[in-house]
Amino acid sequence: MMNGKMKALVIYKPNDLRVEEVDIPKIKDDEVLVKVEAVGICGSDIEIKNGTYPDYIAYPIIPGHETAGTIVEVGKNVLGFRVGDRVAIEPHAGCGQCKNCKVGYYSYCVNYGKPGHRTLGFTVNGGFAEYVAAPARNLHKLPSNMSFEEGAMAVSAGTSMFGLMEIGVDAGEFIVIIGPGPIGLTSLALAKALGAGTTVMVGTRWSRLNLAKALGADVLVNVREGQDPVKVVMELTDGLGADLVINTTPSPESVAQSVKMLRRNGRLLMLGITWEPTPLVLGEIVVKGITIKGTRGEARNALERVISLASSGKIDLKKVITHTFPLSEVIHAFEVFEKRVGDPVKVVVKP
Template sequence: MKASILREAKKLDIVDVTLRELKGNEVLVKVDCVGICGTDVSVYRGDYGAKGNVVLGHEYNGTVVDAGEEVSKVNVNDYVVSQASWGCNKCHWCNNGLPSYCEAPNMLGRTIDGSLAEYIIVPENVLFKINKDVSSIEAQSVVGIATALRALHRSGLKLGDNVLLIGPGYSGLIMLQLCKLAGARDVGMVGTRDSRLKAAQDLGADFTVNIKQDSDWEKNLLQRTGNLGFDVCIEASGTVSGVLSSIRMVKKGGTVVQFGTSFNKIDGLPQKDFYSKEISLVGTKGGFGFYPKAVNLLEQKKLEIESLITHKYPLSEIAKAFEVMDQRLDNVLRAVVFCNED
């Protein structure tokens, strides 16, 4: 089969790889569509550690073409989606039902080979069947949806809450839709790109602000809340400035969710606000426990995904796909790769 190998930072090769034999609990999936997310780009740049000559990609869908003798939950020709990572089943966290905290997780596209190939081998317990009327572009989004659902759960969002989202990227726009579905009363999005803010408006944002064009945006939005602040602020840009703005914008007793991925240190964290406002700053990682709900939302056509995919490539153009995502060319929001072009 053909697979895309990361030789070194920003150097991808397409090579022929011989598939190994399946173990008893493993499934061979013919990969259809793979989404390229920020984590993939970080590995591509060399910012995240990964095993040598790794096959990138962890958000995908496909069709089962073979299964080991112990497999019982999926069958050949099933249309499936997959978790992006899973636990070792040996450490303290896995043994206590908390694989999200696993000390040695199996991570597609990082610690083990991922999905940017014509085929992928995974354990059956990380696969979920999905209706065939869900398009491949929609199905590849299941990881992003599950991750957003977990973050939303950790936010404690209640019916009628008002929400401020910072960062109208692909994940932020999925989160926007989930907040609306969850019954949030007033959901706004702030960012720096008009094209993405327009997408937020089209997806139902009650208000949007380009913070590059409004130096008083925090003051103006606080006035919108009667100077009380927002019940929930979700930082989806992965920036320190986004976290600090969220802390200033959240109401007393409210919750700030660090949804965007970042490994930066936060200088100037206003500790007094945690005391005087009794706010909560919540972290979140991955979509463990929320994949079935993500599948259900896609099958019920509750989310708009197709319009979030701005660029599409065949596997043969994988280098171009990563270049566009890495350098944010051509107003890219999300690129996907089709791994079997027949």
């Protein structure tokens, strides 16, 4: 057992963040201790900081759920992982016992927040620390050609991958992605790797839209410059509409637009979260035969697929990482991410 202290970011309660010395976590028999090498800041970390996350948070908590590092200790029931292995850690472990967990939908665990359930960085301590304890079933080995930063980014992309696995992507489909943030950009890269035809990225800032271009988007639409994404998509598809829209923004108007730009029998994947009432004309959904699917987090081993695609060069996760900070500057890093200082996309902290 490793004893001693480590540096960690602890959120005691909303807007009470402290970087301080805490005990190194003690692992259980089915867990490993990971020396954290990279951990990404996610929109949900900001919600945990602000007290606006729409589900249970175990304050005081060490946040951080997009974590990669090196195993330094293994529990006695751990199979297939050894000290020295480089790993990315999937945050959702679920309870392993409920109906959803049993079929691999552990991000929809019905026992969320109860004893026996765990989601790293939400209901148990996460990766904004020098060390983190993680169950072996959440570990994914990182190939030697992937950096720890890419490993952390892969966890984030697991959310995009799970969404695409659930909604399905057919070869050659016309796909629109709304919102060129980390989830939108990785959705674009993954959709292309899965065989997308024409891809359109809709956003409001050229810095991010140009990243989409670098990741292979065929058409960019900047709504802030007055471009109407529905009109653009209809023109590009001879008035038929897109096969699939992936919406990663929290804007109700963009959800309404998503339905309008879909073809008959089209699909809408919702990865962005809004709690605002959203103006949808149900008749349009029925008459056009639209499928709307929301997905949460990464499940069904999506992270394994992301790592395989990144390692084999089918997707480039490095392009999405714009800022890195040491753990001592993590509170500043949160601020940079939240206030968009210097236009960050993915901010990674390296303990």
